[in-house]
Amino acid sequence: MSDHGHHPYHLVDMSPWPLTGSISAMMLTTGLVKWFHKFEFDLLMMALLGIILTMIQWWRDITREGTYQGLHTITVTTGLRWGMILFITSEVLFFFSFFWAFFHSSLAPAVEIGVSWPPAGIIAFNPFQIPLLNTAILLSSGATVTWAHHAIMEGNHTQALQSLGITILLGFYFTALQALEYFEAPFTIADSVYGSTFFVATGFHGLHVIIGTTFLAVCFYRLYMCHFSSYHHFGFEAAAWYWHFVDVVWLFLYITIYWWGG
DSSP states (O other): OOOSTSSSOOOOOSSSSHHHHHHHHHHHHHHHHHHHHHHHOHHHHHHHHHHEEEEEHHHHHHHHHIIIOOOOOOHHHHHHHHHHHHHHHHHHHHHHHHHHHHHHHHHOOOGGGGGGSOOTTOOOOTTTTHHHHHHHHHHHHHHHHHHHHHHTTTHHHHHHHHHHHHHHHHHHHHHHHHHHHTOSSSSSSHHHHHHHHHHHHHHHHHHHHHHHHHHHHHHHHHHHOOOOOOOOOHHHHHHHHHHHHHHHHHHHHHIIIIIOOO
């Protein structure tokens, strides 16, 4: 049992960060609309600043609770694990909708797009160029994050830092290559249903890569500050689960949209 209130649960203290986070999220959506229609990004920049500051301070508080105050008991950690599992499940269903839209349009192409897939006039990407390189990068990053996990469990701090650092660099490399791919794309999101499904599916995956890289970067800092031990490191485990999910989604994207669909 925990010494905090004589029970193993964590009754969270009052915090301003859910309020500031929700206000910043509302500003983000309205800022995007303002940017799209008026080409003014002042509100968008304020929203991004608010989100970043909220994340830093909220994560700081959670780190204090789990690392220094001993509030993340076995019972609390179990709840966090189930929460992460359900979150990843919801993300699977989120991407399932994109694959549904893709197969709905590609298996029976309508006459409006030339009864062919890719549609008439669309020049698809070569799946054996940048997409294949990105596949190798993500698979390699999955191996290095697993290496980091085993190093943490074995108490090898140096190897854990090295392997996690390599994973973060691979995440940045993937994002840079995808940005280059978008810049050189011979079609846009407005080019029929092919452009829409391609950029929405790969774009949201790219966003998840950026989020996962940020997640791992925070874990790298915490690992450097010796916040993780061989038996108490769920923050890193959650990041590793999320990263493996990103890897698996990319494999499906590569096989279906780039290879088969191209």
